[in-house]
Amino acid sequence: MPSPQNSGSQSSSLLIVVPTLNSYSLLPRLLGSLQQQTWPHWQLLFIDGASGAQHRHWLEQCCMAESRCRWLRQDPVDSGIFGAMNQGFAEAALDDWLMFWGSDDWAAGPVVLAEVVAALARAASQDNTPDLLVCRGRYAEGATGALARYTVFQADGMLSTGAYRRALFLGSTPPHQATLIGPAARRRLACYSPGFRLSADLDYFLRLSCHPGLRVQCLDLELVHMADSGLSGQQTQRRLKEVRHAYSRAFGWRWGFPFVARYLRRLASLLYWH
DSSP: OOOGGGTTSOOOOEEEEEEESSOTTTHHHHHHHHHTOSSOOEEEEEEEOSOOHHHHHHHHHHHHHOTTEEEEEOOTTSOHHHHHHHHHHHHSOTTOEEEEOOTTEEESSTTHHHHHHHHHHHHHHTTOOOSEEEEEEEEEETTTOOEEEEEOOSOSEEEOHHHHHHHHHTTOOOOGGGEEEOHHHHHHOOSOOTTOSSOHHHHHHHHHTTSTTOOEEEEEEEEEEEEEOOOOHHHHHHHHHHHHHHHHHHHGGGGHHHHHHHHHHHHHHHHHHO
16 A cells, blocks of 8 residues: 555555445445545445435446546345445455445544555554554444444554454454455455354454464554444344354354453443443
8 A cells, every 4th residue: 555655656555345225315424534535545436235216326426526436236146235345355456455334434534544554654664564454433323423432452553363363252353344454364365254144244353363474453543433323123133143153153162251251342332431
């Protein structure tokens, strides 16, 4: 990824993939937050499900007006939000950094991408480019838009494979909206697992932790704001089942410890912000 001072010297870029479904009313905020960035070399890819004509018209007009945007129809064979994200994996160039946002996410400030690029440039100068770069996200209340709780994975710094796996075992999870997936990570693991509708991101990060030599950099940067829309009871039940399955695949009979630790962390975060 090019540095802000030498943006034309390298071809790598940041690809932000956004699954959409009739969500055109939310997308101007996301797009505007990127157009305000001081680092301009981002690319935005919308993967659209079976949206109506009004949404598709917005996508067409957006991509005509903004050369850094494009959109694709989602393959119906690979349905759901993570099916759309897997199309994003396939669309990324070999040297792209990849990030997944929802329609209701937006950049936390106009310099956040420049700060990400600077951090990666520093790591590259030390021959220590990470596979994942994990920043912080912050939720915004759906009704008021007020900023609330943070998503924090680990303190600022570089994690070895062992340290990253221990953090996952202790219930921490990289927020996928605030995590950049590097080329080396995608060479290790190039897609989300089928069968997960809600927790394929957790499963992906857990499976990555099984690869020796993985390098994860945590950056103390509030990168993205995310609408906290909540889940229905049925979705919550499915999520719990998927989370248990992901931890079982990663840790076997010990799955109960990270499962409980994960939700204790969530509870503590909710209590703190309320």
